[in-house]
Amino acid sequence: MSETATRFSTTRKRLNPWVIVLILLIHLGIFYVLIRALAPTAVASVEQTVVSAFTVTVSAPEEETPVTEPEPDEGAQGDPGEEAVPQPVSAPTPRQQVREDRPVPRAASTGSATTSGATQSGDGTGAAGSGTGTGSGRGGSGQGGVAATKPVLIRSITDSSAFPIPPGGRQARIGESVIVRLTVNAQGRVTACSIYRPSPFPETDAVVCRLSYEQIRFEPARDAQGNPVPAPFYYRQRFFN
Incomplete structure (x- = not known):
């Protein structure tokens, strides 16, 4: 009989640590509910003290001042170049045209005939200088005029x-x-x-x-x-x- 009790005591297992932690948490929760129900003001002051101890002040990041990049240097003005001088241009000498003498008209006839011809005088109908015909001579009694007005x-x-x-x-x-x-x-x-x-x-x-x-x-x-x-x-x- 004693051997059986000894064997039972030696073979009993130990409790798991996680089970012990869970039992403690359950008891703490029950204790917290009882205290909050019986003294709510005291519990609120304790919670505020605990929270304030762990409050972390977070400050807004400072705005970065934009950095203005300097404008690129366009470069200084270069030295002026030499002034271009146009090359003198001379016009070609025009060719001189050789003046051509006009042919000399034939001399008027010097005959004594009174028929039409190019004599200086006469009574024919040609281009005489003067006469009594109806041609275009310098003078005469013919009616060779052109009408400038109408009848x-x-x-x-x-x-x-x-x-x-x-x-x-x-x-x-x-x-x-x-x-x-x-x-x-x-x-x-x-x-x-x-x-x-x-x-x-x-x-x-x-x-x-x-x-x-x-x-x-x-x-x-x-x-x-x-x-x-x-x-x-x-x-x-x-x-x-």
Whole structure:
């Protein structure tokens, strides 16, 4: 019997240290709850003291002052270079053109003939210096002027009763017209007549030409010197009956 008790006492295991720590923590927790329930003010003062002992003051980091980097040196101005002097340029000497003599015109004829030619005088129609022809000589009695103004009509056909009665009566001619080309001399009279734009009545157009010699009068055309000269004139005859 004694051997059995001894064997039991020798074989009993020891408690685990962690189990002992856990039992202590449980008892401390129960003790803390009882004290907080019975004296809450005392527990709060003790907690504040403990917390203040472990309070760590953390200060904000100081702001770093930005460092301004110096601007890079662009370099100093270099020494001025030598002034460029343009090389003188001379224009080429122009070539002198050899003056060519114009051919000498032929001398005028010195003959005694009075026919047309380049003589100094004569009565032909050539380019003589003077004479009685109608050419372009220095002087003469010919009518070779050019009209600078037109003839001015001062009297037209007034006797319309001389017009023949066309087919269909005079009413068929009302509103029609004929244009004739007249040649007016230096005295303002008609010397030639031709139909330029006819009317539908040929017989009446012929009478217009005949009456233009008898009744139409003009202030003649004049050249640059104011002399009366022949000139053409286009005359329109309108029919009212």
